[in-house]
Amino acid sequence: MERPRPILRPEGPIVVETVGLNVHYGSFHALREVSAAFAANHITALIGPSGCGKSTYLRCFNRMNDLIEGARVSGQVLLEGEDVNTPETDVVELRRRVGMVFQAPNPFPMSIFDNIAYGPRLQGVREHSRLEEIVERSLRAAALWDEVKDKLRQTAIALSGGQQQRMCIARALAVEPEILLMDEPCSALDPTATFHIEELMLELKQRYTIIIVTHNMYQASRVSDYTGFFLLGELIEYDRTEKIFEGPADPRTDDYIRGRFG
Amino acid sequence: MTALGESQLLTPSADRGRSRARGLHRAKLVEKLAFAGLWLAAAVTVLPVLLILAIMTAKGARALTWTFLSSVQEGIFPAVVGTVLLVGLTTVIAAPLGVMAAIYLSEYARPGPAVRLIRLAIVNLAGVPSVVYGLFGLALFVTLLHFGRSLLAGACTLALLVLPLVISASEEALRQVPRGLREGSLALGATRLQTVRKIVLPNALPGILTGLILAIGRAAGETAPILFTAAFYALSSPFPKSLLSPVLALPYQIYVMATEVPNVPPEHKWGAALVLVLVVLGLNLVAIVLRTRMRAKRRW
């Protein structure tokens, strides 16, 4: 087994880090000894060819791999210094602190309002005025308020793809997480919608720590502060985004960002 | 884009942590209670099957002697024979019709209003109350076609009753046959019917047979459809002489013994009911096991 290489530690407060993280799906070793730390109020992009383990890695932060039969996760995921990859961890509480936006926008078959209010209601918020306030704040934060404020009671399924994805971001924000995980949030969207989401991410990082998986290297270079490059389940290189895209240390990273494979 | 600057945007309120923890604790408690309720509901749902088997075995097992099964005077032999004849004839009628209808749906029909109509008809046929089948059998087979109250009229009625079951099961089995096999056969110059006969049907046969077993189990246990089309209760002529004679049938005999004949020894009643339950549940169990095996095999 390879030794974990020395990995950059971003400056400033660290919100979450992983230490020697491994994931197996049955006999398939999907993630190998990944250690990395993530800085508060920054955007970190995870890139790499499909099947490289970047989404698997992302799903470790909120323990979504628990839902996959046959998945085994070993190693540590330290959220503010506390390991959340233990049997005692309350995964529900964890997921409230670590929000996630999925690849395909997936509105629940209910109204826009009910979609956004879903999370707060789970936590026992009942008063309508309070819910209205949360819904408006979240939709504003997701830059969707102006487009939907007159149709909050209509079904969310009627929204366009880009609107749906921003609604899903608003829905995640309404839970008031500390970290926002985004798993290729723009892969199902057109360029305009993608642009909106990217703008939004830059604004959101004032409040949140964002980790985004993307297959779009331009996106990574446009929005992220740090970039990690995955290959075959390993974190090959992790550094400031400019460094990765202008002078990567590892030849494999260089090959990838120059489009030589993947 | 909307300005995010407005100060308080999504900042955690002071007591958020505490109220959150309280809400979560509650949610967890509710979850525990709800899941306990679901476990209980599932247990209550299947309890009757186990209870039925246990009670019937306890009460009826003693009656299950060779004499009881094979004697005309002292046992249920004529009823068993009658049920076997009825069910056999039912299968002979329903199987070819059902399989052909399934072949049409799976191999010939193109999706459209006609197929919609057929499917709706199948669903409806499956939902017609069994006693209404009895009325239909009475009106068509017994009186109009002059079969009289007979083995033939009863079997025709039962065949109609199990037809939707046979069609659905056969169609599912036919659809499981991989497309590649059909295309391979057609590419070799086989006609559609040749492909069905030589490739599709043989591969779907286990599934079709499973469906037929279920249909047999259903037909064997039905009472209402044969009440006025086939069944009678008399020891004067225990065995049907022809297709046009009435027959004794096990479910009907159980009904009569339980409701109309006061001086039947109790263990005979329980014994007869136990035989029926064992036969019907046994057939169903065989079908379930076959199906599970087929699915497991297909996965590899």
Next chain:
Amino acid sequence: MLSIRPSRRKRRPLERVVEALIRVAGFLAVVFVLAILVFLLRDALPILKTIGLGAMLSGARWSPTADPPKFGLLPLILGSLYVTAGAMVVGAPLGLACAVFISEVAPPRAREVLKPLVELLAAVPSVVYGFLGLLLLGPWLAKVFGLPLGQFGALGSLVLAFMAVPTIVSVSEDALSAVPRAYRENSLALGATRWQTISRVVVPAARSGIIAAMLLGLGRAIGETMTVLMVTGNAPVIPQGLVGFLKPLRTMTATIAAEMGETAYYTPHYHALFMIGLILFLIALAVNVISDFAMRRIPGVRA
């Protein structure tokens, strides 16, 4: 000579015949549904020469062998309603809970045991349910609750509930499994507990299928014959209030089953029984068409 021109079909007359038969067989289900309707109409409508439909439906006495005979269907219709409503009160929550358990909560091992058992529950012949209700459950309940008779409406409801449950379970379970996995993942990622996910997202998303399941279960209960014939006491009286559940009553199906065997063909009594059959058929038709329609509305996924 090989030529692709001459149609193969013309050279294979037998094949054409068989294919024609297959096509005919395909439409048999439609033919039979229509045939059932036609024959029920043929033998039911003559009763209207004896008594008007309105008088029949609202008539409070069913006494077909009295002189003059009374063909009031109200006691039978209400009897069916009572027994079926009672069955649904027990069976609907039980069946839904069982389906949710199998689809969302049960460990795989439990699921593998439960599903066949539910199928077996459906497979038990109705005469056996009637037999057990009549000989065992009825007398026992009567003793426990101090009832004068071991045959009463609620007993029919109770047994019918378990006969309707397998239908409810299997159709609901299909609907629940059809809910996209992404709904569950999104909900859990938002910090919902599994139960919150089930009760607020999965079940609501599957609701049209669940409604269909309830309707089909109701159809099964209302059409069930032998069980109610044996356990509900067969008294064609109009049930009154909740106490009516604890007294004997009689359903439409049981009436046909009990009387048709001893009725002379083509008498008013015979036609009246066919009229009951026609009503049952139309109820079943409505239930199935509505539930079919509901099932077509698959949970709202993006276009």
